[in-house]
Amino acid sequence: MAISPQVFTPRKRYPSVGSLISSKLSDLKLVQSLLLLAEEISVLKPFQFILKRNSSSIIRKSKLLAILFEEFVSNPNFFFPLTAVLCLEDIYTVLKRIKTLLEHCSNGSKMWLLMKSESVADSFHQLTVQLSTLLDILPLKELDLSEDVKDLVVLMKNQCCNTEAFVDPTDENLRHDLLKLLDWIRREIVPDHSKLAEILEKLSLRDSASCRDEIVRLEHEVHIQIYENWKSEAIALIGLVRYAKCVLFGASNPRSDDRDHFQAMNIPADFRCPITLELMRDPVVVATGQTYDRTSINLWIDSGHNTCPKSGQTLAHTNLFPNLALKNLIAQWCREEKVPYETTENQTSFKATKMMVLFLINKLSVSQSIETANRVVHDLRVLAKTDSDSRACIAEAGAIPLLLRYLGSENPSLQINAVTTILNLSIREANKTRIFETKGVLDGVIGVLGSGATWEAKGNAAATIFSLCAVQSYRKKLGRKIRVITGLAELVKAGPTNSKRDALAAISNLAVEKETVGKLVEGGVVEMALEVTEELAEEAVTILAVVAKRGGAVAVAAGNQVVPKLALVLRDGTDTARERAAAALVSICRRGGTEVVAELAATPGIERVIWELMGMGTVRARRKAATILGILGRQAAGIDGDPTAEYWTNIASSGTNLQI
Template sequence: MAVTLEVFPARKRRPFVVGSLDSPPKISDTKLVRSLLLASQEISSMQPLRFILRRNSLSVIRKAKILATVFDELLRSPITYSQSAQLCFEEMQIVMQRIKTLIEDCSRSSKLWLLLQIENVSFSFQELTTDLSTVLDILPVNDFNLSDDAEDLIVLLRKQCSNSIQFVDPRDDALRRKVTDTIDGIKHRTTPDQSKLIEIFTDLGFPDSASLNDEIQRLEDETHDQIDERSKSSASSLIGLVRYTNCVLYGPSTPSPPPPHPDFRRYKSLSDANIPADFRCPITLELMREPVVVSTGQTYDRESIDLWIQSGHNTCPKTGQVLKHTNLIPNRALKNLIVMWCRDQKIPFELYGDGGVGSSPIPCKEAEEFTRMMVLFLIDKLSEAEPNGVVFELRALAKSDSVARACIAEAGAIPKLVRYLGSKSPSLQINAVTTILNLSILELNKTRIMETNGALNGVIEVLRFGATWEAKANAAATLFSLAGVSAYKRRLGRKTHVVNGLVDLAKMGPTSSKKDALVAILNLAAERENVGKFVEAGVVEAARDAFRELPEEAVAVVEAIVRRGGLMAVSAAFGLIKLLGELMREGADTTRESAAATLVTMCRKGGSELVAELAAIPGIERVIWEMIGTGTARGGRKAASLMRYLRRWAAGDTHETAAETQSIVVPTPNRIFNPVL
């Protein structure tokens, strides 16, 4: 029974065959024939598909070659064609476009995905042949004054098209059964036979690990293109099969050496593209796929902030403010900018729908089992003399999805990874700490890491004495992730090495490392008892030094320290008043808002002396008025509070301020002040 096109899985992009194309614009007879000649020649020059659907593609390519010969003769002897001939040519042009599109789609697609869809795709080839046959049957050949040879070619082509039937190569069908049997065996936890895997992937034309990695990328693209969950699960199963085969047949990948430049980036998924800071999610520092805005006005990637909220947090990760609600508003303007930037950089961008998280494939039993088998295989390999490639594979696997993170932790990988945190090999150390970072994204793994003997201390040692800035930055990011659990915030904050290590990294690291440190400090500073320790460690000075290169993060840290700290925190931040005033004038909206909020807290806690310092900034009232009129809603409220403090101070009314705060001694450049008790 013929398979209809309705069985094609629903896709977001163009399916293998275009169901209908707009009719081409009206053009002259000569141009129309020339267009058909070029189209047929272009198809004739295409290579038939290799390994799968070869006979189907070769058949239509040969037919195009015959048509090219006929059109070439028509072009050499131009005549005026009848209206029926013109209509036939126009229909044939559409068929040619569809043939070309089908072959191109098949060439770009995953071979395994094509194999599972082979009946549908072979039907598409047959449908195009039938459409071509229909056009040839009504083509008024007798009006063309063709040579006998050309007429014979058309007769031959008509006969070939009319006798054509849907065809699936028996070898392709047998290969498909081998693949489906292997996947079905996984459901019953049957480990695939290595010789059968070699046979399958050799027949598919995958000679090495690089070709399998390319197939994984094609399957991941296919997953994003599918709409229905059944097709997503099928693609996910195939990805698991290829990953497992790649690992078993060719062993763990050899990681690339770290780049010589000191300013490392943690993620390499976008090659070495210089991603604009505004396009990165503040939580993961990766390119945002689905930017959304939370109630504080900050933008995050939907998947990251969803995970943050589902973990029980009710605060904004960047500012520490309590979220008034958990509604996530799509930032479509920013998403459009990201898409345009990706196109300019020739970087693929998965256009998720508004569902964001729901766009990722739902894990299926076969994919989970492939992942479990691959993890067990890698864990066994860790006992070998050269573990770096194995740890690199675990790092990549831990980044892929939550199923992999759970499987890796359940297999007992964390204690094994701990011993590599102190490795003298920079590459192995980076891979080990980054694997733990990726594992910590799963909430259950946070507890596993904290309870594993030596894991936390190992991460802290990498933070303090890591071989590279990248290793230190990833250790800081790991602490940020672990601090997502409220109880762990206090536990981490009690460790002096954590506090000092993060502050030192914020002071001395390159920009990307400073950002990781500041974000981790901001998260830990949400616990009031940690603030004093950060102040003593010099966090205010570290933030001051980062004002120019990381103003948003640095000001957010100062705001959190001043808001949750006592007079000691206000005293430490006294020297930043003028800098905060400058940021209110020149910074981005969120930075201006945070700077104003910091100054309000300082004026409220510090009294008239601090208000006097603020009033001494040239043009500060104009800056405040501008912010009241053009700033964000919260920024406008904070600016209005600042204006009230300035007005009371100018009027000599310090009674209300004094009632709210204790007096402090104003610091001079040559001494540090203490609160007056």
């Protein structure tokens, strides 16, 4: 909520005079624009709760100005001296600022307006002073105005001559009460609920819906502020409103179309970390060229891994390089979608969250109603999506064992909320251990994966498996469970696209472990991946490449139409898909037997596709393409009487001389 040069963020500057009105406007057009602007301000409603007198006063002055401008407009032949024109242009600028101030205050957060009431009151005062100055220098004697209008202008000048900004004592007392509540929370004292309700009532925050709207407005404040202390204030208020919404108005009522905030916004795939599937805050590039969120990839490396999570390649080094271009794109997207991007720690907000979580957990532990449980679990689900502190509070309060009982619920909405809450909690590394080691929870998630009531529940169960796979020891244990593999494979075969992606990501992570590959082959993963190469080529060929590299090359080579399908991806896929298709072909050509190589050599147009990949593919794709050429050449050279032997030998020879 931008307010004034003192309260607006620097990027919310007032427009210059030249940007507000055209220098070529005639005198008549100028006064018509002034009349229209004054009338637009006049119809705005004064604030009902905070700064009521300030807003009423400036709207009333605009109504009086409209009478002056109306007299100008009613006489098309009115003569304006140059000094009057310059004065009127400046009045237009001031009125534009007044309108902006009123609209921002009306549409912004009520709590934020209350916290900044003194600054906003000063903004109103400064604009009034500017208006008074311009009315003083307006050459009334040179303007042919009626005596009534002249008296009106004199009246306005007298009304504008107040020397101090006015702060309503009622507003100041309410602000003091709000600060006191924040101080209680900061000191971990449970606020007086009656006092909390009184403050919200005075701000017209009377139900869950109005509190949700207030939280959205406060989140916008966090996004637009550049001063850390102001961001911190807004975050503290968000924590307070969330707590108040929970304890005063009860848990939310989930709607049938309710989805997680980020899911509803459809985060671009390139902005998600391949490890957590969350929006990346600090994207970095590893040795293989893949991008991950810094926190996630650091945890991956620190846990003993030396491979790239997405491609399975061995990392030549563990240096991380900031992906500044992607970070700028993500920041721009966040600004457009009004998503807070940079995080600011705030102890008051954290303690308010802690109190709210304890309230919800206590309510859930004694709940006998499915409807009440669904509302509470839904609130935990939303809160667990918010930030790491919230995920820590929820897990430490003992939510995971309570959620277990609802994984097998016959109520589809409750089951979705329960498994999604566990998914959101699993994003935090410490919570992975809690989930894996809490008796019955993992089996409950696997049960949802295999026989969940909805595709959404199954997809989120698959995403939970994917998240847990970030820990190597858990990934090995999950890879030994045939129920996990068959459940993921069935989801890929029959589920909707989003759920298929979640399942494929989990399978790709499981395939990193060599000892798991045999289980994946037994579970039908190779045929499953081949079935979806047209729909989800990049994900499918990644699995084929990893399985082939980790000891399953013979099984991949035996797959139905594997060579033609990989050749098609090699020709028409994305750069990443082509690279991984080439990697898969190298593995199966080396270990799958001469029949595979012969089938690839006989594929129409394959030589052109390989040459194109060597010329325009990624660095790794070029190396793989050169390797394929060598394999084809050696195979052809070793077959007596093969008419293509000389051809492939020459190509292989020229390919090895390329600088790639």
